[in-house]
């Protein structure tokens with residue numbers, strides 16, 4: 001449906017009309033306009049200064065009345081006047097009470113309201129028009145299989161696969177929850193008259209994912225107009241956003257901008273190259289580090305505790321590498337669960353639940369591990385802490401080696417004509433940034449490994465193990 005609306009024009013408005021729409025609905029502007037920035041058209045539309053803007057002297061550059069914010073609270077308000085929106089939100093239950101669920105459904109409802117083939121469904125509101133200004137972002141969920149192949153060896157490849165599956169699950173949830181509602185069946189799902197498809201869910205997801213901003217006191221939301229500001233990190237960020245005392249959204253100037261310059265905000269300086277492509281479909285110009293990477297890890301098949309570990313695990317199954325001021329740091333709750341076993345003090349029991357069921361309970365010595373994240377703090381207090389650290393470091397170093405091997409084996413194949421230039425370039429840059437970061441991580445792990453091998457507790461542990469082996473042998 002959304003694709004059709006874009007092509008046929010009933011779900012599309014040019015950015016040149018955005019200021020008029022916004023002013024009509026009470027948005028105020030101070031020295032800025034919307035449009036493409038000459039020389040940087042690949043960024044789409046931007047917020048551009050119409051005169052020299054001076055930091056600390058300016059009123060808010062954009063002020064958005066709180067009723068115009070696409071937030072979970074406001075969707076509840078819209079649903080009071082729109083019984084069809086209310087019906088769908090109620091039908092999807094808990095998912096409709098999450099910001100993400102409510103926003104995606106709201107976006108689909110606006111497309112439904114705008115569709116000329118659908119009559120008397122939903123209530124026209126100011127945001128019905130706003131949706132028409134939103135461009136289609138080429139996020140990796142829209143890349144072809146052939147294009148996704150170019151992500152081989154990057155952390156984005158598994159992330160896109162997982163996202164695709166979770167989008168499919170969400171879409172099925174919405175479909176099965178609403179197929180018994182007469183108008184949904186007729187206009188959304190019916191084989192002949194229904195207009196919704198999985199592509200619509202993907203498009204709604206892309207609109208939300210690429211534009212959601214977190215506002216203090218409001219949480220994640222879509223903020224019309226302010227969401228046309230592009231990203232720049234570090235010293236290049238020119239503006240920031242927040243709410244005023246009445247809950248209105250404000251775009252505020254941080255640094256001087258000359259007339260014609262771009263008003264940029266940060267989407268999160270700590271976000272890595274992978275996340276930037278995943279959520280926004282671009283990597284910032286001049287980025288010289290992948291910044292953050294999440295590498296998944298399997299529990300070895302020959303670990304006898306593998307099924308129990310998998311049953312109790314509550315942590316993300318892998319570890320995160322971050323580039324912090326030129327140093328590669330790692331962080332994980334999960335790896336600790338992988339590297340300890342029964343001889344060390346890890347134990348599992350079957351626990352009776354109140355409803356008569358059974359669940360696996362994990363323990364570190366006498367402490368119950370209600371969540372995997374607690375394990376590290378117990379291990380830190382152990383005499384063998386350095387031994388556990390060494391195991392963790394070696395395991396992660398091996399994982400880094402395997403990832404490097406995949407990247408090296410893939411190399412830099414040329415682009416075929418069926419692969420679009422944008423995805424190809426992004427994939428090439430990501431592979432090169434992640435490869436460089438992994439090489440640095442490998443060196444860092446090697447240094448940590450050598451330091452740990454030198455620690456007293458590791459040396460006596462290894463001596464003991466050696467003696468044990470000799471004894472067993474004799």
Ligand SMILES: C[S@@+](CC[C@H](N)C(=O)[O-])C[C@H]1O[C@@H](n2cnc3c(N)ncnc32)[C@H](O)[C@@H]1O
Pocket residue numbers: 042043044045046134135137210211227228229230231232279280281282283284285
């Ligand atoms: C919140 S929107 C910003 C407005 C957007 N340019 C538009 O036309 O509506 C986020 C999207 O803008 C683009 N974008 C933002 N910052 C960028 C940058 N520094 N370089 C390239 N594209 C950027 C990406 O396509 C991203 O998904």
